[in-house]
Amino acid sequence: MAVCRARSLALVGVEAVPVEVEVDISAGLPGFSIVGLPDAAVQEARERVRVAISNAGYRFPPRKVVVNLAPANLRKEGPTFDLPIALAILGASGVLDGQSLEGCAAAGELSLDGGVRGIRGALSMAERVFAEGIPRLLLPARNAAEAACMGGVEVLGVGSLREAVGFLEGSTSIEPAVPGRGGEAGWGDTEEDFADVAGQEFAKRALEVAAAGGHNVLMCGPPGSGKTMLARRLPGILPPMTLQESIEVTKVYSAAGQTDGGLLRVRPFRAPHHTISTLGLAGGGSNPRPGEVSLAHHGVLFLDELPEFSRRTLEVLRQPLEDGEVTISRVAGTLSYPARVTLVCSMNPCPCGYAGDSRHECRCTPGQIERYRSRLSGPLLDRIDLFVNVPRLKREELRGPVLAEGSGRIRERVVAAREKQIERQRVPNSALGGRRLREVCRLDEPAESLFAAAIERLGLSGRAHDRILRVARTVADLAGEDWISADHIAETLNYRRMELAGG
Secondary structure (H helix, E strand, C coil): CEEEEEEEEEEECCEEEEEEEEEEEECCCCEEEEECCECHHHHCHHHHHHHHHHHCCCCCCCCEEEEEEECCCCCECCCCCHHHHHHHHHHHCCCCCHHHHCCEEECCEECCCCEEECCCCHHHHHHHHHHHCCCEEEEEHHHHHHHHCCCCCEEEEECEHHHHHHHHHCCCCCCCCCCCCCEECCCCCCCCCHHHCCCCHHHHHHHHHHHHHCCCEEEECCCCCCHHHHHHCHHHHCCCCCHHHHHHHHHHHHHCCCCCCCCEEECCEECCCCCCCHHHHHEECCCCEECHHHHCCCCEEEECCHHHCCHHHHHCCHHHHHHCEEEEEECCEEEEEECCCEEEEEECCCCCCCCCCCCCCCCCCHHHHHHHHCCCCHHHHCCCCEEEECCCCCHHHHHCCCCCCCHHHHHHHHHHHHHHHHHHHCCCHHHCCHHHHHHHCCECHHHHHHHHHHHHHHCCCHHHHHHHHHHHHHHHHHCCCCCECHHHHHHHHHHHCCCCCCC
16 A cells, blocks of 8 residues: 655635645555545546646556545635645655655646646745745746745746656756736726816815725716716825735735736726626635625725616625625635725716706606615615715816826825824724724814714714714824814715715
8 A cells, every 4th residue: 555645725715725635546446536525626636637647658557546635624626636636646656756745735737738727826825835834835837926926935836747746856957936026906007197187176085085094985976977087096096005915915816816927016996897796796606706895905996886786786795894804604614805995986866867967957756766876775875984976077177277186196195194094003094993993083172062063963873973083084194183173074074975966
């Protein structure tokens, strides 16, 4: 009896979990079985591995081959285990010295000709290998640069099974991968500038506040007023991502199979169509993938024509907007995907879009307008910090010279305010809560009086109360003030009014 072990990793959510591949070759009728709670893709590895070993020039053992993927209670999914299974079989059959697999982990999908195809979650695997103290990681060549961004682990990219075996035998030399240059996470048109937007100063100021504190925004106005144009310029004024944020975002995109070989340096901007499904927005599925809300982690999730989204689909946003993550419960266990986003939404004031417009007559009945707006639930609206009317531009704004402030200057104020927040409480104002919120949001006496009157007059919920404090803290940070004044509260209350255009 010959037993050989190889180390590998399974992707659970966006995190990698160690898996030990055990191969036993014994006398008996020739056969090949895989145990350890494998899914269909792992079971199909029997044919891929058998043919790949033969086409790579090695002899598949004509004996009873049993592969165990431990721990047995963890569901194994996808083709990630092809390469370590093949290496362990070659080790157990004596083609490869089993000791050469010590101090090394491997992951990769095999093609029938013995080549190694790319996989998802390479960065997460490198992170876990480093945490486990394993010095080397064998990965497909297309994933090596991404995994090398983690550092602390020697990442070796292989293009074929024969190349992997040759390296382990010492007959082939492979240079350790260098970190990839990286790129953008779903959005990167740096030419989008607020200087191109005529008018809409109130909306621009609201987006500046949203960018500085990470707050959620809902813009309402008639068609053509510039809502989408404004939203697409928000990434240009967001603070640059930190290294840790880049790693977190890249792990999400790697788990979704959407990386380009390095750390993603630009904050993501995701704008799904209103026909998106619940799974597409929140993630999950039989073969779990991150949804749009997770792909927008540390960036912007833009939902255009918000009431046109399915109400059931929108309701899945309630948990991630509050907790900063999506939790998906399945029979085999629970998955979590990070989802700390700045939500930006736009909508028309009515189905035809012209309620309250002085230039166009609204054709909607009061009942139609009420049904249109009722598609948005109270709990969802309660998680939005800033409500902004975006009216139709006047003739002089459309035809006159555009003298708007550029994104660069706005970003300078946003970065200064965000740095102030991180220095004071380590998180953006939108993430403040509990006792820490009260400690940070100190109101002077006039502000306290104004806020107390607003609570009584508007009948604010506890969540709305806290959100007003957070936004007011951001307004004060943009002004460079330590205390929240009545002016800061007054500006914040303007953003809380639900008297949307035409209402």
